Each structure stands twice: as structure tokens, then as C-alpha cells.
Amino acid sequence: MDRVVNETLRMFPIAPFVARQTSKVVELDGKHIPSGTVLFLNFVGVHRSPKYHQDPLTFDPDRFLPDRAAAMHPYSFLPFSSGSRNCIGQPLAWMMVKTLLASILKTYQIRRNKVKRNTSDSISIQYGQEYFVINTIEGLA
Numbered sequence: 237m238d239r240v241v242n243e244t245l246r247m248f249p250i251a252p253f254v255a256r257q258t259s260k261v262v263e264l265d266g267k268h269i270p271s272g273t274v275l276f277l278n279f280v281g282v283h284r285s286p287k288y289h290q291d292p293l294t295f296d297p298d299r300f301l302p303d304r305a306a307a308m309h310p311y312s313f314l315p316f317s318s319g320s321r322n323c324i325g326q327p328l329a330w331m332m333v334k335t336l337l338a339s340i341l342k343t344y345q346i347r348r349n350k351v352k353r354n355t356s357d358s359i360s361i362q363y364g365q366e367y368f369v370i371n372t373i374e375g376l377a
């Protein structure tokens with residue numbers, strides 16, 4: 237479950253970018269950024285960059301297997317930001333996401349399908365060329 241959540245946060249980060257204001261002149265790539273400039277840090281761009289992630293637009297939870305995750309650049313995956321102002325709610329967020337996911341999986345069956353299937357007991361959500369068909373396990377009331 238951790239791998240699936242991490243891969244979801246990589247492709248669809250809840251905070252796709254953060255902003256920071258410089259408090260002094262910063263040199264970046266040979267350019268001098270004046271003090272007081274607001275910089276937008278493009279996390280989703282890093283998450284989807286082929287420079288940091290192989291085949292970045294493919295949903296592949298196995299890229300978070302321990303060996304592969306250890307080989308990732310330390311700043312190539314930033315769903316909770318990093319450094320001294322990173323997310324202090326991260327442990328709680330993980331508990332909430334897992335609890336929610338467990339209750340969804342307990343209540344619904346989710347399958348991939350090539351065709352849309354909206355019936356009285358199921359709905360389809362499109363993702364790319366495919367659909368996710370969602371049924372309640374007990375059947376809809």
C-alpha cells in the first residue's frame with residue numbers, strides 16, 4: 237500500500253509546487269536572483285521529469301521498492317516538501333490516507349476495464365484510454 241500511495245503522490249502531488257521568497261541574492265544556474273524574489277518550486281515537474289524518474293508518466297509503484305527508492309535522488313520526490321519547513325503533518329497524513337484507502341477497498345471492488353460501464357450497481361472513472369469500474373461489494377442499496 238505504501239508503494240501505491242507514494243506513486244500516486246509522485247504523479248499527482250497534492251502540493252504540485254511551493255513558493256519561497258529569497259531573503260538575499262541567490263545564485264542559481266549562473267544567474268543572480270535578487271533579494272525579495274518569489275520563487276515557485278515545481279515539484280510536479282521534478283516528479284514527472286525523465287531526468288529523475290525512468291518512464292515518468294507510467295504508474296509504477298515498484299519504483300518505490302527499497303532498492304530502487306534508495307537509488308533515487310534525495311530531492312526527486314517531494315510530496316511533503318523537504319528541509320526545515322516540510323510537512324509536520326506527514327505521519328498523520330499517512331495514517332489518514334491508509335485508513336481511507338482501507339475503508340474504500342473494504343466497501344468497493346475496483347477493476348480496470350477497456351470499456352465504460354455505468355450500470356445501476358457500478359460506475360466508471362476514465363483514466364487515459366481505460367476505465368476503473370467501481371462496484372460496491374454487497375451491491376448498491
Ligand code: HEM
Nearest residue numbers: 250251254255315316317320321322323324325326328329
Ligand atoms: C497527504 C496529505 C498532505 C500532504 C501531501 C502535505 C504536503 C505538505 C507540503 C508540500 C507542505 C510544504 C508547503 C510549503 O512549504 O509551502 C506542507 C506543510 C505543512 N503541512 Fe502538510 N501535507 C499533508 C497533510 C498534512 C496534515 C494532515 C497536517 C496537519 C494535521 C499538515 C500540516 C502541515 C503544516 C503545519 C505545514 C507547514 C509547516 C511549516 O511551514 O513549517 N499537513 N504540507
